[in-house]
Amino acid sequence: MLASSEMQIRRTAGSRPIGQTGSSSTGISASPIGNDKRKHESILYSDAAVRFNENSLEQCRTSVSALSGCVAGIIGLTSYKGFLFYGFSMFLLSVLIFMFIRHEHRKFFTGLNHVFVNGFFNGLLTYVLFWTFLYGMVHVY
Amino acid sequence: MGQKILLIIGLFALAHAGYSAAQHRVYVRLTEQQFEHLPTDIIVQTLIAFLACCIGTVQLFGKFKPILITAEWQNKTWDTIGNRPSFMTFNHRGRKLFH
Numbered sequence: 001m002l003a004s005s006e007m008q009i010r011r012t013a014g015s016r017p018i019g020q021t022g023s024s025s026t027g028i029s030a031s032p033i034g035n036d037k038r039k040h041e042s043i044l045y046s047d048a049a050v051r052f053n054e055n056s057l058e059q060c061r062t063s064v065s066a067l068s069g070c071v072a073g074i075i076g077l078t079s080y081k082g083f084l085f086y087g088f089s090m091f092l093l094s095v096l097i098f099m100f101i102r103h104e105h106r107k108f109f110t111g112l113n114h115v116f117v118n119g120f121f122n123g124l125l126t127y128v129l130f131w132t133f134l135y136g137m138v139h140v141y
Numbered sequence: 142m143g144q145k146i147l148l149i150i151g152l153f154a155l156a157h158a159g160y161s162a163a164q165h166r167v168y169v170r171l172t173e174q175q176f177e178h179l180p181t182d183i184i185v186q187t188l189i190a191f192l193a194c195c196i197g198t199v200q201l202f203g204k205f206k207p208i209l210i211t212a213e214w215q216n217k218t219w220d221t222i223g224n225r226p227s228f229m230t231f232n233h234r235g236r237k238l239f240h
Contacts, residue, residue: 049206059202071191074159108205
């Protein structure tokens with residue numbers, strides 16, 4: 001209880017620098033990443049949770065880009081249609097994730113950019129790898 | 142558990158569609174026909190398997206944690222946080238008083 005009241009005092013303090021809020025926190029590992037300077041309040045994020053969320057997103061993206069590479073290889077897409085299919089599969093993944101966390105996306109990400117825009121081309125090389133491999137397996141041999 | 146079943150079924154369907162696509166290619170090559178495109182049912186099976194795999198993957202890997210630190214601190218009382226057992230001393234006058 002005392003920790004939360006301590007936190008309350010810290011949140012509504014005036015123009016305290018970020019270093020002081022970081023050093024006066026309790027023993028739990030937390031570092032203030034976000035700071036809303038306009039209202040002189042500190043929004044504290046847990047960096048372990050932010051990293052965990054980004055890691056989850058990256059795992060989803062890699063596996064879905066590998067899967068869509070397999071699909072493109074089996075169907076037999078070539079040249080620009082293949083890359084269009086990659087864009088479509090990334091968009092589909094973003095829509096699926098958004099539908100799963102629709103009501104609480106503010107709780108997990110600072111903005112929707114993380115889900116839709118950031119890391120869009122991360123899986124491109126994985127996609128091309130599986131695409132050429134499956135195309136060779138199915139259509140050439 | 143249901144997500145893993147969905148993922149496994151999707152992967153099997155994808156492998157089956159790939160195998161049947163390869164067999165179709167061999168058939169077309171043997172009968173010396175021109176290869177325009179794959180039969181529709183193979184493409185439909187591939188796309189449905191892809192959708193099932195995507196949903197299974199997102200359900201399996203898409204577990205997120207709340208990023209605000211206050212969500213983590215919500216249920217902790219001072220007794221949990223302020224407990225420092227290595228600072229507890231037992232060599233005080235209670236030894237003589239209560240034994």
